[in-house]
Amino acid sequence: MGRPPCCDKVGIKKGPWTPEEDIILVSYIQEHGPGNWRSVPTNTGLSRCSKSCRLRWTNYLRPGIKRGNFTPHEEGMIIHLQALLGNKWAAIASYLPQRTDNDIKNYWNTHLKKKLKKFQQQQTGSMDSSSHQHLQASSKSFSDRISSSDNKSSTQCSSITTSYASSTENISRLLEGWMRTSPKPSSSSSPFIIKGGGGPSSNHHEIDEENNNNNNDNKEVLLVKSVSMPALNLELHHHQNHHQDFESILSFENLNTTTASCWDKSTCDSMPNNNNHKCSSEPAAATTFSHHHHHHEIEEEEEDYEDQEERKNSKSSRDKNNNDNNNPPLSFLEKWLLDENVGHGEEIMELSPIF
DNA sequence: AAATGAGCCAACCGCGCACAG
DNA sequence: GCTGTGCGCGGTTGGCTCATT
Structure with a gap:
């Protein structure tokens, strides 16, 4: 009663998020904290429904999210937990703090389900594959194998230290990619002024990929100036500063x-x-x-x-x-x-x- | 080089629950 | 107790990328 509807569906933007939108959202959350999603579109001017904002935050922008390949340990955990809990992705995700339920769900559907199925087929001929116990056993066995293979590979891979892929990095990568790939700054209506940058690219894959392979110093200066978000006034000088600046944006110390x-x-x-x-x-x-x-x-x-x-x-x-x-x-x-x-x-x- | 299909993942949709009014 | 809203969750899909033909 009395509460306005969640989203009026009129003028609501859909599809991939642009870096501008990400920054607006992040800066807003930095100021106000996550939650009260209903007011986020209104207060930020984003043409997104509150749900979309929440999803974007929880699945992509929030600090602590690790992206990229799943480790064998993670695989093993997912398999076990899936066998144990079923498709309770949120519950499973709670044991993999750096992964989102969406990520885990996707990974399960695209990788692990197939792997497990294959493994089960190899392992069992006559056993009743629908049996939950069998499924658990298979899962256990399968993740055992994964774990043991990890033990071997972990030493091998130990030198490949994976950096903590926080959303800070995600965003800085995004921005970096944006700067590098985008043709021109958007219109004056955009709250951002980009020097030497380009237009927005919503293709995070591409950006990540590019930036992973991109160690060159980007001399371009990215001046991100928020009109509607006074708190966000960043001058990003180069690669490393991106991270620092976004660390600072997202740092908890900055939260009131x-x-x-x-x-x-x-x-x-x-x-x-x-x-x-x-x-x-x-x-x-x-x-x-x-x-x-x-x-x-x-x-x-x-x-x-x-x-x-x-x-x-x-x-x-x-x-x-x-x-x-x-x-x-x-x-x-x-x-x-x-x-x-x-x-x-x-x-x-x-x-x-x-x- | 172009066409096609598969794989992948970000985002959307719809439902259910909790809670405020 | 009823109704409407906010939020979280799981399922699904649209569209992009990459590999293959």
């Missing part, structure tokens, strides 16, 4: 108290080990969780999904469990995580080598 509290709520809710008790306003906290806590949550999730009724009460039980310091008994998944992925939690949070 209100923002930080919003962040805590919204980000922590959407963040993996989302645990209000553990959530801190520091980014490091978002990417650090204790083994104990991790185990706790896994156990908890298992319980939740074994008992269908628990779903509705999962939130309250989560809170309850989070306050409970008793160690739960090791579950199947938990054991796997402990036994086969020693330091798994840390590894997830750290920068896993891309295989």
Whole structure:
């Protein structure tokens, strides 16, 4: 009652996001924190529906998102968790803090489902493939193989240290790509002034690809000046500065108290080990969780999904469990995580080598 | 070089739940 | 208690890229 409709569907822009839109959104969230998505399009002037803004933020722009190849550990976890939880991508994503549910879902649908199927076909001839237990067994076996192959490859790949692909980098890459590929700055209506840059490109693949291969110093100066967003007034001089500047944009220190509290709520809710008790306003906290806590949550999730009724009460039980310091008994998944992925939690949070 | 198909992924759609009024 | 809205989630799709013919 009294609330305006979510989006009027009139004049709502669809399709890929442009770097301008990304920057507007990021700068807005930097100022106000995520959440209250309803007001985001209005306050930013973005011709996007609130849902689209939220999705863009959670799936692409929010800090802590790792993009690119999935590590064998991640694969193994996804396979296990999928077998355990089913297509509960959000739940699965909660164990892979740097991955979004959308990413995991896509990866499952495009890679793992096929791999698993193939593996199952190889493994079983007569067994009933529809059996859930068999599926679990196959998944376990399959991820075992992945894990062991990772053990081999991890040493091999250990030198290939993957950088922490935060959204900061995503955006700076975006901008960089934009600068390099775009023909001209857009019209004066654009809140940005781009020197030596080009037009917007929404092709993130291309940008990422380009920038991954691009170590040349970009001498061009990107002056991003926000008209509607006074907080965003950046002068990006070159590659490295992009990162620094965006780090600064996105840094939690830059969030005011209100923002930080919003962040805590919204980000922590959407963040993996989302645990209000553990959530801190520091980014490091978002990417650090204790083994104990991790185990706790896994156990908890298992319980939740074994008992269908628990779903509705999962939130309250989560809170309850989070306050409970008793160690739960090791579950199947938990054991796997402990036994086969020693330091798994840390590894997830750290920068896993891309295989 | 052009055509075609497959793979991939960002984004959209629709549903359900929680909550405010 | 009812209704409408915000938000989160899972399924699906549009469109781009790349490989193959």
